[in-house]
Amino acid sequence: MGDQTGVTATRILEAARSRLLAEGYAGLSTRRVADIAGVPLSQIHYHFGGKQGLxxxxxxxxxxxxxxxxxxxxxxxxxxxxxxxxxxxxxxxxxxxxxxxxxxxxxxxxxxxxxxxxxxxxxxxxxxxxxxxxxxxxxxxxxxxxxxxxxxxxxxxxxxxxxxxxxxxxxxxxxxxxxxxxxxxxxxxxxxxxxx
Known part of the structure; x- marks a missing residue:
């Protein structure tokens, strides 16, 4: 279970990096990051607490x-x-x-x-x-x-x-x-x- 949690967090971070580079911090959407990472939006809140924490x-x-x-x-x-x-x-x-x-x-x-x-x-x-x-x-x-x-x-x-x-x-x-x-x-x- 721990390995899957780490994989999910890594996928989210990679998606966040790609969107941050494309859109900047102000334009960064956690919903879009979740979509790209292939995870529910709730996973971003679970792992990182929200946009700033991410x-x-x-x-x-x-x-x-x-x-x-x-x-x-x-x-x-x-x-x-x-x-x-x-x-x-x-x-x-x-x-x-x-x-x-x-x-x-x-x-x-x-x-x-x-x-x-x-x-x-x-x-x-x-x-x-x-x-x-x-x-x-x-x-x-x-x-x-x-x-x-x-x-x-x-x-x-x-x-x-x-x-x-x-x-x-x-x-x-x-x-x-x-x-x-x-x-x-x-x-x-x-x-x-x-x-x-």
Whole structure:
């Protein structure tokens, strides 16, 4: 019985992802998700409590997987600039998978829902924690990071990615290329510092 429950929840999450990518959070219909998943609407309420719980479960599942991936990538033995370049490459995977869109949709929904905002911020904390670890590592290897504390550098890099993602998702190719170039230029700066 437990295996069937897990299969049903997985089918619902997969259907929710496809509809969220097609329609956004505001247009997401739990009835449509249930139809696509081939389950009664009551199963969404049973497993997730409703639309918000469904989308938060989807985001939490993807977030945990990607944070683990990022942690492994940054703990690898390679120059920091190479690891940063890999993070830029992984952004493309995250855009293609829909994770970035889901995250940005939930950020936007959190602007008018304080409970949702707290949950999304809790998930995002794990990304900033990784960046702080990396910035502290850099500070330990290179000394002071200019006028910034390691936590400041981590925050600025994290915010640069969030802003870049938002610009890319707006769909203008020129802005998207520029946002990607700006993010990659940070890697060029890291390389100059490491090789100096």
């Amino acid at each position: 989308v938060l479960s989807l985001l939490d599942h993807e977030n945990s997987r990607l944070v683990d991936r990022q942690r492994r990538m940054y703990s690898a033995e390679a120059p920091l600039w190479k690891r940063y370049e890999q993070a830029c490459d992984l952004l493309e995977e995250d855009l293609a998978s829909g994770y970035v869109r889901v995250l940005q949709e939930m950020i936007a929904a959190g602007w008018s829902d304080p409970d949702l905002a707290r949950q999304v911020l809790g998930m995002m904390r794990s990304w900033f924690d990784i960046l702080q670890e990396v910035a502290r590592e850099a500070e330990g290897r290179f000394g002071k990071l200019g006028p910034f504390a390691a936590t400041d550098v981590a925050g600025l890099v994290g915010l640069a990615f969030l802003g870049g993602e938002a610009l890319i998702l707006l769909g203008d190719e020129q802005w998207g290329r520029q946002a990607r170039a700006w993010l990659r230029s940070i890697g060029d700066l890291i390389r100059q510092v490491e090789e100096a």
